[in-house]
Amino acid sequence: MGEFESPRLGWDFTYLELNSTDPRLPALAAQRVDYLESVLRAYQTGARKSSAMAAMSEALSDSDVENLATHYAGKKARSVVYITLPAK
Numbered sequence: 001m002g003e004f005e006s007p008r009l010g011w012d013f014t015y016l017e018l019n020s021t022d023p024r025l026p027a028l029a030a031q032r033v034d035y036l037e038s039v040l041r042a043y044q045t046g047a048r049k050s051s052a053m054a055a056m057s058e059a060l061s062d063s064d065v066e067n068l069a070t071h072y073a074g075k076k077a078r079s080v081v082y083i084t085l086p087a088k
Contacts, residue, residue, distance in 0.1 A: 023082055030077035036069035 020027045028036070042048035043057040044065075060068070 027077065027080070028072040029075035031073055033066075033069045033073040036072055037065055040065045040068065 039048060040057050040060065043050060043053040044060065046054065057065075
């Protein structure tokens, strides 16, 4: 079973991007633990809007939130450079 697969909750977080190269998606690797915890809790309460994240985070316990935040904060971030191309 994967690191964050949870039969209790019926889902896993292993698909989340650690180092997204898409500027529309968050890069989770090496973010601060307190930031990741606060964002997950904001999805749980509805203060931050995303139907997908709300559905996944609503059943998380405080311990689950802390473990997920610690896991992603401990991952190595990858350097990504975005270049804006001029309009044609």
